[in-house]
Amino acid sequence: MSSPVLSVRGLSKSFGALVVAQNIELDLMAGARVGLIGPNGAGKTTFVNLLTGFLRPDAGTIQLDGIAIEGMRPEDRVHRGLARTHQINTLLVEESARDNVAITIAEREKFAWRAIRYSPQWQQCLDEAQARLDEIGIGDVGDRQVRHLPYGKQRLLEIAIALALKPRVLLLDEPAAGVPSSETHVFHKVLDRLPAEIAILIIEHDMDVIFRFAKEIVVLVQGRVLTRGEPAQIAVDPQVRAVYLGRTVV
Amino acid sequence: MTNPSETQKAGGGLLAGMSPWALAGHALPWAIAIGFFFIAEGYLSFGTQIIIWILFALSLDLALGYAGIVTLGQAAFFGFGAYAAGWFSIHVSPDPILGHLFAIGLTAIVGLISGALILHTTGVTFLMLTLATVLIMFEYANQAKEITGGDDGLQGMKVGPIFGKYEFNLFGHTAYVYSLIVLFIWFVIMWRVVKSPFGRSLDGIRQNARRMRAIGTPVWWRLLAVYTLSAAMAGSAGALSAHATRFVGLSVLSLLTSGIVTVMLILGGTRRLYGAFVGAIVYFVVQDYTAKISPYFWEFIVGGMLIATVLFLEGGLMDLGGIARRQWERLTGKASKP
Ligand SMILES: Nc1ncnc2c1ncn2[C@@H]1O[C@H](COP(=O)(O)OP(=O)(O)O)[C@@H](O)[C@H]1O
Ligand SMILES: [Mg+2]
Numbered sequence: 001m002s003s004p005v006l007s008v009r010g011l012s013k014s015f016g017a018l019v020v021a022q023n024i025e026l027d028l029m030a031g032a033r034v035g036l037i038g039p040n041g042a043g044k045t046t047f048v049n050l051l052t053g054f055l056r057p058d059a060g061t062i063q064l065d066g067i068a069i070e071g072m073r074p075e076d077r078v079h080r081g082l083a084r085t086h087q088i089n090t091l092l093v094e095e096s097a098r099d100n101v102a103i104t105i106a107e108r109e110k111f112a113w114r115a116i117r118y119s120p121q122w123q124q125c126l127d128e129a130q131a132r133l134d135e136i137g138i139g140d141v142g143d144r145q146v147r148h149l150p151y152g153k154q155r156l157l158e159i160a161i162a163l164a165l166k167p168r169v170l171l172l173d174e175p176a177a178g179v180p181s182s183e184t185h186v187f188h189k190v191l192d193r194l195p196a197e198i199a200i201l202i203i204e205h206d207m208d209v210i211f212r213f214a215k216e217i218v219v220l221v222q223g224r225v226l227t228r229g230e231p232a233q234i235a236v237d238p239q240v241r242a243v244y245l246g247r248t249v250v
Numbered sequence: 251m252t253n254p255s256e257t258q259k260a261g262g263g264l265l266a267g268m269s270p271w272a273l274a275g276h277a278l279p280w281a282i283a284i285g286f287f288f289i290a291e292g293y294l295s296f297g298t299q300i301i302i303w304i305l306f307a308l309s310l311d312l313a314l315g316y317a318g319i320v321t322l323g324q325a326a327f328f329g330f331g332a333y334a335a336g337w338f339s340i341h342v343s344p345d346p347i348l349g350h351l352f353a354i355g356l357t358a359i360v361g362l363i364s365g366a367l368i369l370h371t372t373g374v375t376f377l378m379l380t381l382a383t384v385l386i387m388f389e390y391a392n393q394a395k396e397i398t399g400g401d402d403g404l405q406g407m408k409v410g411p412i413f414g415k416y417e418f419n420l421f422g423h424t425a426y427v428y429s430l431i432v433l434f435i436w437f438v439i440m441w442r443v444v445k446s447p448f449g450r451s452l453d454g455i456r457q458n459a460r461r462m463r464a465i466g467t468p469v470w471w472r473l474l475a476v477y478t479l480s481a482a483m484a485g486s487a488g489a490l491s492a493h494a495t496r497f498v499g500l501s502v503l504s505l506l507t508s509g510i511v512t513v514m515l516i517l518g519g520t521r522r523l524y525g526a527f528v529g530a531i532v533y534f535v536v537q538d539y540t541a542k543i544s545p546y547f548w549e550f551i552v553g554g555m556l557i558a559t560v561l562f563l564e565g566g567l568m569d570l571g572g573i574a575r576r577q578w579e580r581l582t583g584k585a586s587k588p
Contacts, residue, residue: 052464078466090461092454103454104465106447112467113475115448116439122447165465 003066004029005199006051006082006169011060013043013050013223020046021057022223028169028199035214035231036203039243043223044203045087048171052084053077064169078107083167085158087174087203091146097157098142101129104164129164136160136190152183159190170194172202176209188212211235219243264441279527283430287423294422295494300534301429302490305436307515307526309483314512315520316444317476318456320373322508323380324484326364326387329503331357331485335492336404337397344410346418346428346493353489354482361481365474381505388503403499407492418493425494432490436483441523443479452476513552517559519566528567 004027013021020043028034036044049055051062053074062070069077092100102125106112111121133139138153138160146154159175176187184206191213194200204210210217210231217234219226221243227234234240265273286297306328313319334353335346343349368379391398399405411417416424443449451472454462459469492498501507510533518529533552540548563569 054460054463073468074463075466075468078464084464086464090458090464092457092461094457095453099450103447103450106450107462107466112447112451112472115443115446118446118448125447161465 005065007063009061011050012058014058020223021050024225030199031197032199033213033215034201035210035217036201036220037210037217038220042220044220045173048084048173081168083162083165084171085162085173085175087177089154089158091154091157093147095146096143097133097146098129100146100157101132101160101164102126104161105129108165132160132164152179155179169199174203287426294426298422298426298429298494300530301433302487303530304526305433306484306487306511307530308440309480310511310515311520311526312440313477313480317452317473320377321380322377323383324511325503325507326383327357327361327481327484328488330360331488332492332498332502333398335489336407336498339407339409344408346409346412350489354486357485358478358482361478365477369470369473384505384508391500391503401500403497407496409493409496429490513556517556517566519568522568525566525568
């Protein structure tokens with residue numbers, strides 16, 4: 001059996017007295033589809049921040065392709081193939097949608113230090129950016145300034161940017177958060193079409209999405225992994241129903 | 251769907267794909283500057299001073315406008331460049347171009363070192379550290395009398411002819427043309443840089459540094475690079491000032507100098523490239539006219555203009571051009587271009 005792309009061991013983090021990650025373990029294989037669920041404040045976003053380097057863990061190791069990355073800066077982790085989306089839109093709002101993606105591609109291709117001779121490379125970035133917007137279904141608004149984009153399209157742009165990094169591990173933090181239910185089918189389609197070989201961890205509150213998309217579900221409560229297993233198992237787990245699903249009803 | 255390869259062809263060259271109006275807009279300031287040389291003989295040193303401050307304000311625009319580095323330390327680099335050029339002319343060679351390059355190189359190193367020391371901070375902390383940079387430099391220049399002449403200023407500068415041919419004469423012909431050429435070179439460099447992938451990443455950092463880190467941008471290094479370039483430009487402006495006046499006084503390193511260049515830039519408009527031009531020209535012309543009425547009156551006027559600008563014109567006086575054009579197009583019934 002092949003080894004995991006991402007491997008997390010004993011990951012712990014506290015904010016003062018508040019424990020937000022406690023001895024978390026996780027392996028993601030290439031092509032994995034893992035759902036991370038848990039009540040609000042369980043530490044799901046914190047976990048993504050720990051993996052991506054925006055927060056430093058108190059203890060534990062994170063390996064990407066067998067290389068320890070827990071001491072690396074976020075940008076170095078990105079160049080090693082770890083990408084994320086944000087629960088709260090984190091976009092360049094004065095730029096067009098296309099430029100948001102083009103700037104990303106320039107970083108990926110290491111063109112972004114070019115200051116004097118760059119025209120063909122930048123044109124490549126723009127062309128690929130447009131293609132990626134088309135692919136995710138917002139190519140028609142490529143020219144629009146992001147601050148004027150409808151919220152749902154901004155959420156899709158978050159995903160397009162992460163995908164433009166050509167990641168091997170993708171962490172999706174509530175990609176459809178705040179999107180009206182009339183639009184969520186767009187996100188379902190996007191999720192279904194994500195490149196098969198990417199290892200994906202998705203945080204999502206919509207149980208329909210999680211149960212459709214994920215092959216494995218990890219339940220996080222107060223920074224601790226309560227349980228994990230296949231969706232069918234999780235759906236009937238009495239512990240899970242008690243702390244989390246009780247109110248959603250499966 | 252829009253066709254990106256049609257709308258984005260501007261990448262080909264700086265002037266490629268530009269409308270005649272835009273081309274004319276770019277030619278205008280330079281045509282005025284050249285015309286000024288022929289018609290305003292008696293005002294050439296005034297014009298030179300404006301050109302130098304345009305370059306100084308441009309250097310600030312690169313850091314403050316484009317990269318969002320909120321600094322009040324720009325005088326440190328302007329002053330350092332001036333002293334470096336002055337010192338070089340006395341102790342090494344009177345050749346102005348050599349002295350200029352020396353000043354640019356040395357100021358870039360000062361920018362690199364001071365940036366490396368303070369750019370890990372942000373916000374008010376960073377602002378205070380930039381102020382401290384100016385204060386330290388000022389006090390050092392004040393104390394180090396053997397090098398700087400202390401509060402008497404740097405005396406005895408020798409400025410040779412450019413290319414061994416063009417003397418800096420009393421009427422300031424050479425200084426004017428030389429400064430204008432230097433400004434033009436920097437302007438082209440800056441224009442190219444701010445539209446480059448590097449420049450676009452600075453735009454990104456200004457808008458959302460966290461987003462940029464999430465796509466793999468080494469934010470600190472980018473900021474250090476642009477801070478260094480900005481310092482080199484400011485140092486170049488300082489060197490021009492030293493050569494044009496053959497004198498360097500302590501005031502180049504004062505906080506007021508930082509403040510004035512900031513006022514000019516904000517007045518003219520940040521991230522407009524020509525904002526620095528408009529700001530410096532308006533500042534000096536208003537100063538020149540109103541100071542004749544009363545020495546305090548002009549500060550009152552400039553202060554009032556600054557308030558009006560920041561309250562009503564987000565993009566500085568440069569916004570007036572856009573507003574006028576839209577009004578014109580409305581009056582003439584032409585729809586604005588898509
Ligand atoms: N930077 C921080 N400092 C202090 N507390 C934080 C910080 N970030 C998150 N928290 C707290 O940690 C807990 C977990 O937050 P989060 O990871 O965002 O939860 P989730 O994404 O599962 O809803 C919350 O109680 C939150 O208030
Ligand atoms: Mg969250």
